[in-house]
Amino acid sequence: MTEPRDRELSRIYREAEAPEPSQRIDDAILAASRRAVGSRPRSARTELVRRSSAPLALAATVLLAFTLTLMVYQELPEPELTQFPRPETVDTSADKLAQSPPAESKPAAAAEAKRPAESRSDTGRRRTAEKLLSGERASASEPPLVRDIPSAPQEKRESEPMRASRPMQPAPSAPAPSASPRSETTSTPQTAGVGAATASRFAADEAKVRSPEKWLEDIRRLKSQGKTPEAERELAEFKKRHPDYRLPEDLR
Amino acid sequence: MRREKSDEELMLRYGDGDAGAFESLYHRHRGPLYRLLLRQAGNAAAAEELFQDVWMRVVNSRGHYEVRAKFTSWVYAIAHNRLMDFYRADGRATFLNQEESEAALENTPADEIPADLQLERKRAAERLLAALSELPDAQREAFLLQQEGEMSLEEIAIATGVNRETVKSRLRYAFAKLRATLGKAS
Numbered sequence: 001m002t003e004p005r006d007r008e009l010s011r012i013y014r015e016a017e018a019p020e021p022s023q024r025i026d027d028a029i030l031a032a033s034r035r036a037v038g039s040r041p042r043s044a045r046t047e048l049v050r051r052s053s054a055p056l057a058l059a060a061t062v063l064l065a066f067t068l069t070l071m072v073y074q075e076l077p078e079p080e081l082t083q084f085p086r087p088e089t090v091d092t093s094a095d096k097l098a099q100s101p102p103a104e105s106k107p108a109a110a111a112e113a114k115r116p117a118e119s120r121s122d123t124g125r126r127r128t129a130e131k132l133l134s135g136e137r138a139s140a141s142e143p144p145l146v147r148d149i150p151s152a153p154q155e156k157r158e159s160e161p162m163r164a165s166r167p168m169q170p171a172p173s174a175p176a177p178s179a180s181p182r183s184e185t186t187s188t189p190q191t192a193g194v195g196a197a198t199a200s201r202f203a204a205d206e207a208k209v210r211s212p213e214k215w216l217e218d219i220r221r222l223k224s225q226g227k228t229p230e231a232e233r234e235l236a237e238f239k240k241r242h243p244d245y246r247l248p249e250d251l252r
Numbered sequence: 253m254r255r256e257k258s259d260e261e262l263m264l265r266y267g268d269g270d271a272g273a274f275e276s277l278y279h280r281h282r283g284p285l286y287r288l289l290l291r292q293a294g295n296a297a298a299a300e301e302l303f304q305d306v307w308m309r310v311v312n313s314r315g316h317y318e319v320r321a322k323f324t325s326w327v328y329a330i331a332h333n334r335l336m337d338f339y340r341a342d343g344r345a346t347f348l349n350q351e352e353s354e355a356a357l358e359n360t361p362a363d364e365i366p367a368d369l370q371l372e373r374k375r376a377a378e379r380l381l382a383a384l385s386e387l388p389d390a391q392r393e394a395f396l397l398q399q400e401g402e403m404s405l406e407e408i409a410i411a412t413g414v415n416r417e418t419v420k421s422r423l424r425y426a427f428a429k430l431r432a433t434l435g436k437a438s
Contacts, residue, residue, distance in 0.1 A: 005398070006427045009380065012434075013399050016377030021286045025300055026278075029307045033274040036311050037266070 212238070212245055219251060259323030267314045274314075278307065281324070284400035285331060291384060291396055292335050302338060306331050321410055324401050328411040332393070339389065376434065383433035391426040394419055 210218070215238055222231035235251060257265070257273075259280070265273035285306065290299035309330050320326075384392055390412075397408045408419045 006431070009427060009430055010399060012373065012376050012380045013384075015373045016381050018283065019287060019290055019296075020283045021300065021303055025304055026282065029304060029311075030275060030278065032308060033266070033278070033311045034271045036314065037269050037271045037274075 212242055216248065216251060260319045263310075263314070263317050263323055264319070267317050274311070277310075277323070281327065284402075285327065288328070288393070288396045288400050289331060289335070291381075292389065292393060293338060294385070298338065302331070302334050305334055322407060324403060325407045325410045328397060328401055328403070328407075329413070332412050335389075335393070379434055380430060383430045386433070387426055387429055391422045391429070394422040395426040395430075398423060 215234070219231050219234045219238065222228075222234060238245075239247075257276070259277060262273040262277040266277065282303075286299065286303050289302045289306070290296060293299045293302060306327065310327060384395065387395070393412065394408055397403045397411060401407070401411075403411065405416045405419045405423075409416045412419070
């Protein structure tokens with residue numbers, strides 16, 4: 001379709017007066033256009049920066065993400081240790097009582113205390129796994145992870161059979177075992193006072209392990225070796241631990 | 253031989269900070285745009301204000317200008333919108349409500365421009381301008397965009413926001429009325 005165009009009219013129109021904007025308007029507009037460029041010039045350098053800003057930003061983001069990921073992996077502990085509870089939390093004194101036989105000798109206990117942390121942690125893990133398995137058998141609906149967290153009632157339940165096997169031991173008056181046996185066994189006392197306190201606590205712990213008869217036997221041996229102060233201290237501890245026990249004649 | 257840069261290239265260069273590109277662009281279009289605004293607004297003061305406003309919009313758009321249509325279509329669209337605002341503020345609703353009258357075409361004899369008018373070109377041009385000012389705004393705008401902006405029907409349609417057929421119709425009415433006025437005057 002052709003466009004309507006009247007050549008005659010166009011010719012006449014072009015011959016008509018053709019007003020133009022004044023010089024003042026021209027100057028004002030051109031000055032404004034230069035000001036706009038001056039206020040925000042876009043030089044070749046700016047253009048280069050503008051064009052390269054997106055790839056640079058992307059590269060910086062990737063680098064930052066990589067660095068952060070690397071840092072997070074470096075700071076993470078071993079996966080095993082994060083999945084299982086620390087041995088100290090599982091290896092409570094009640095647990096220890098259940099594991100160690102009543103007639104266990106002092107060197108054996110010391111050896112147990114000196115065992116490297118890793119092997120103890122393995123034991124802890126094994127126990128946790130056993131608990132988990134037994135827990136699954138006992139109650140499938142119970143969330144197994146709950147068993148990872150040792151709780152006081154559970155410790156009490158586990159220590160009940162131990163008390164039954166030792167009728168002579170008056171449990172209620174015994175002081176509560178320390179929550180962290182590792183700190184007791186691995187602590188290095190700097191002063192004599194601290195050493196004595198540690199020894200006393202160690203003796204208290206030992207008292208729970210030894211049977212009264214074995215303990216009295218040890219006291220007699222100390223006496224016979226001429227270690228009277230140690231024997232008296234042990235005897236006092238024994239009396240405190242077993243107030244109802246009838247002492248033999250030689251030790252009264 | 254160096255090719256003259258297109259309007260769109262100049263505008264992009266201005267966007268990149270080349271003030272000289274804007275100057276070239278301005279000098280290329282200042283006259284036609286000013287005349288369009290002058291003949292549409294009807295007075296020089298209003299035309300200058302509108303003219304300055306249109307160019308300032310071009311300046312302020314330099315940062316986000318994209319070549320989607322011809323530069324002239326874009327600039328004349330800005331001018332058209334500013335004229336609409338001006339008409340509204342001026343209480344002129346003729347542009348929006350103007351209905352093209354079939355009677356105008358019916359009463360216009362074909363090829364009525366007498367031969368002697370060609371001899372009195374100056375007078376003829378004055379009569380044409382007078383007749384132009386009597387046209388409805390939309391028809392006059394279509395005529396001026398074609399004459400001053402050298403725009404096609406499609407470009408006029410884009411600039412004025414109507415379809416091609418409407419532009420075509422407006423032009424036909426404008427030609428008919430102008431011819432009729434010139435013929436009567438002779």
